[in-house]
Amino acid sequence: MGLAWGEHLATGIEAIDDQHRELFGRLNVFLAACDAGQGNEELLGMLQFLDDYVVFHFRAEELIQEEYGYLDRSRHRQYHCMFIDSFTSLKRRFLIEGPTADLIAEINRFTIGWLIDHIGEKDREFARSVLSRSR
Numbered sequence: 001m002g003l004a005w006g007e008h009l010a011t012g013i014e015a016i017d018d019q020h021r022e023l024f025g026r027l028n029v030f031l032a033a034c035d036a037g038q039g040n041e042e043l044l045g046m047l048q049f050l051d052d053y054v055v056f057h058f059r060a061e062e063l064i065q066e067e068y069g070y071l072d073r074s075r076h077r078q079y080h081c082m083f084i085d086s087f088t089s090l091k092r093r094f095l096i097e098g099p100t101a102d103l104i105a106e107i108n109r110f111t112i113g114w115l116i117d118h119i120g121e122k123d124r125e126f127a128r129s130v131l132s133r134s135r
């Protein structure tokens with residue numbers, strides 16, 4: 001199962017939309033490699049590559065929110081922290097269990113579900129606020 005970026009997920013902030021597409025790309029590469037039965041070492045490298053990008057991307061959003069004085073930024077930051085916490089424990093499980101079908105399904109379900117909800121609602125909400133201030 002892949003993750004497709006679509007206009008319904010567009011925030012209207014070009015840099016952020018580009019980063020979301022990159023994020024989906026990295027996630028899809030990882031999920032496809034899991035399906036293809038790639039080795040643990042390789043999968044773990046991809047998971048780390050994905051994680052690094054998530055951290056970079058969340059920080060980029062938070063900087064824009066600070067710059068524009070987005071009122072709900074501390075709550076938005078908490079959503080990001082919660083994702084990182086869950087993702088970190090999935091990564092830890094991966095280190096212990098390896099790419100079991102259950103764990104891959106869990107990573108798939110959690111990351112895709114979270115990203116679609118978060119981008120579709122929370123990111124679009126902050127982007128609306130930022131874009132209305134920058135006009």
Ligand SMILES: [Fe+2]
Binds near residue numbers: 061076080123
């Ligand atoms: Fe966000």
